[in-house]
Amino acid sequence: MTADILYQSLLMILDPAVLLAILLGSVYGLFIGALPGLTATMSTALLVPITFYMSPLPAIALIVASTAMAISAGDIPGTLLRIPGTPASAAYTDESYQMTLKGKASQALSLGFFFSALGGLFGATVLLLTGPLLARISLNFSSFEFFWLAVLGLLTCALVSGSNVARGFVSLMLGLLIATVGLDVTTGAPRFTFGQIELMGGVSFIPVMIGMFAFSEILRGFTTNKIGEGKMPQLGRIVPFKGIGELLRKYPFSAIRGATLGTTVGALPGVGGDLAAWIAYGVSRRFSRTPEKYGTGHPEGLIEATSSNNAGLSSAWIPALVFGIPGDAVTAIAVGVLFMKGVAPGPRLFVENPTMPTAIIMTFFASNLLLFPLGFIAIKVARHVLSIPRSVIVPIILICCFLGSYAVNNTLFGVWIMLIAGIVGYLMERNGFPIAPVILGLVLGPVLERNFIMSMQISGGNLLGFFERPIACGLGIVICTIFTFVLLKSIRNWLTGASLRRRDSLLTNAEKVAKSRGRDD
Numbered sequence: 001m002t003a004d005i006l007y008q009s010l011l012m013i014l015d016p017a018v019l020l021a022i023l024l025g026s027v028y029g030l031f032i033g034a035l036p037g038l039t040a041t042m043s044t045a046l047l048v049p050i051t052f053y054m055s056p057l058p059a060i061a062l063i064v065a066s067t068a069m070a071i072s073a074g075d076i077p078g079t080l081l082r083i084p085g086t087p088a089s090a091a092y093t094d095e096s097y098q099m100t101l102k103g104k105a106s107q108a109l110s111l112g113f114f115f116s117a118l119g120g121l122f123g124a125t126v127l128l129l130t131g132p133l134l135a136r137i138s139l140n141f142s143s144f145e146f147f148w149l150a151v152l153g154l155l156t157c158a159l160v161s162g163s164n165v166a167r168g169f170v171s172l173m174l175g176l177l178i179a180t181v182g183l184d185v186t187t188g189a190p191r192f193t194f195g196q197i198e199l200m201g202g203v204s205f206i207p208v209m210i211g212m213f214a215f216s217e218i219l220r221g222f223t224t225n226k227i228g229e230g231k232m233p234q235l236g237r238i239v240p241f242k243g244i245g246e247l248l249r250k251y252p253f254s255a256i257r258g259a260t261l262g263t264t265v266g267a268l269p270g271v272g273g274d275l276a277a278w279i280a281y282g283v284s285r286r287f288s289r290t291p292e293k294y295g296t297g298h299p300e301g302l303i304e305a306t307s308s309n310n311a312g313l314s315s316a317w318i319p320a321l322v323f324g325i326p327g328d329a330v331t332a333i334a335v336g337v338l339f340m341k342g343v344a345p346g347p348r349l350f351v352e353n354p355t356m357p358t359a360i361i362m363t364f365f366a367s368n369l370l371l372f373p374l375g376f377i378a379i380k381v382a383r384h385v386l387s388i389p390r391s392v393i394v395p396i397i398l399i400c401c402f403l404g405s406y407a408v409n410n411t412l413f414g415v416w417i418m419l420i421a422g423i424v425g426y427l428m429e430r431n432g433f434p435i436a437p438v439i440l441g442l443v444l445g446p447v448l449e450r451n452f453i454m455s456m457q458i459s460g461g462n463l464l465g466f467f468e469r470p471i472a473c474g475l476g477i478v479i480c481t482i483f484t485f486v487l488l489k490s491i492r493n494w495l496t497g498a499s500l501r502r503r504d505s506l507l508t509n510a511e512k513v514a515k516s517r518g519r520d521d
Contacts, residue, residue, distance in 0.1 A: 009358035012057055013366060021058040022363060025065030026370045030378060032066070033073025033085050035400055040070035040086055040313075044333050056341035060360050063334050065367040068120055071309050072371055075112035076378060079105055081397065083214040088277040090209055090439050092305045095281075098297030106379060110241045111299055112306050113375030115255055119307035120368035122259040123266065123314025127321075128361045143454035144466050148475035149265075150448040153275050154440065155282070155482055165490050167433045175441020176448075178203050185450050198413040205442040207405040207418040212435045214401050215422025218394055220429070241376065247299055254284055254304040262308030266315035278440055280308035310371075314364050321345050321357045 012018065025047075032043040043066050051059035074085030075096060082097040084090035099108040154172065181192045182202030193199040248255065258280045265276040284304035285294045294301050313330070320331040338345055349357055405418035425435050459465025467473045
């Protein structure tokens with residue numbers, strides 16, 4: 001890539017129409033991302049009619065800016081109200097909300113915007129420098145590799161379930177079971193639909209996510225009688241981006257590892273940044289020196305997960321621009337817009353019109369740089385969210401729950417799914433079962449099933465086929481090692497607990513004997 005191409009692309013970005021599209025897209029994405037249930041994909045789809053009247057570069061800039069901001073803004077309701085704004089933020093919603101309960105909401109929001117921007121800039125740099133090479137590597141991934149990647153994502157369940165892996169596994173199985181509802185991947189036969197036409201397309205994870213995180217939180221507020229539970233948590237002193245430098249010095253490898261992982265996973269077609277956030281949070285907990293602090297409001301996992309969000313968003317454009325293969329739902333919409341504008345993504349685009357893809361990549365830099373000033377404003381405004389009385393905020397949350405659930409398919413069926421999921425989530429938390437693995441299983445279930453069936457068909461039913469390809473074999477060995485380690489650790493913890501219970505039982509019996517002898521004397 002020559003300096004002349006970079007210069008011409010920069011001039012294209014500095015066009016007032018492009019800059020205005022980036023600014024308006026960022027403000028719009030900030031609003032959409034902050035509303036529970038309205039995802040970045042939904043915000044992109046709503047912009048498509050507007051792009052009909054725009055030139056190619058401003059149209060794509062509008063989509064890029066709104067998506068980058070929506071992904072980051074999804075942390076706002078998750079941090080303040082324990083309601084994830086996007087599927088990616090569901091991976092660490094509990095962690096960020098615990099920071100709010102400690103009066104550290106300002107720090108949680110600050111590191112969310114700051115490290116999302118850093119991750120996005122890192123991903124955009126990788127996209128600019130090594131896009132063709134990474135796209136070539138990602139094209140070597142077949143159904144075998146995608147299967148192992150989905151399994152790796154599911155293994156993070158053991159890392160985000162707290163101390164009780166068994167209950168986390170039960171929650172994960174519930175999510176996978178819900179994911180099987182709908183039409184069979186291979187035969188097209190309906191499964192677990194009970195004659196309901198609405199279930200033919202499966203259960204959308206958006207209403208389930210809203211119900212389990214938002215509606216269950218409302219139910220918990222109504223049913224508790226503890227003093228202070230009816231009040232909104234205190235934000236503490238709001239100073240945007242204060243202490244970020246100290247966190248960056250304390251956890252430098254977390255930011256680098258999260259951005260690298262997000263870039264790598266996002267470059268894989270059909271995966272996207274949602275899975276990257278789950279894997280990044282799980283990996284952070286696994287390699288942390290203080291894993292016992294996770295789930296109590298610890299910033300280390302948030303740094304890694306938020307860094308991976310926008311990094312995965314940027315790198316998802318690698319296969320889209322270089323080979324015309326969408327990396328996720330957002331890039332699929334964007335590729336359609338490019339085709340509509342007469343710009344065909346692919347290798348020939350870099351040869352015939354290299355300034356266009358370079359200019360598109362530069363919109364990522366502009367969009368992620370806007371995260372700093374707009375994030376500053378959003379954090380300052382956040383105080384007013386929790387200053388609203390609970391009697392006012394709860395109805396607003398309920399309205400957002402209903403609107404977000406209804407907007408998925410424009411039917412009341414999504415609302416019913418949300419209500420049922422909320423009751424189930426409330427009962428699960430009352431009995432100590434984590435909610436996050438349910439969402440994880442629901443998101444990755446179709447990916448796991450589809451790639452497993454395709455792989456079995458390719459290998460003729462031979463399970464060794466999952467280890468025949470070099471990349472698949474490497475992933476398989478790593479995942480089997482992790483699974484074995486987690487299993488052995490669980491068995492050891494169970495044996496240790498059994499030994500302690502036996503010792504306590506013996507001590508209790510000895511005390512009873514001693515007391516009885518004392519009474520006899």
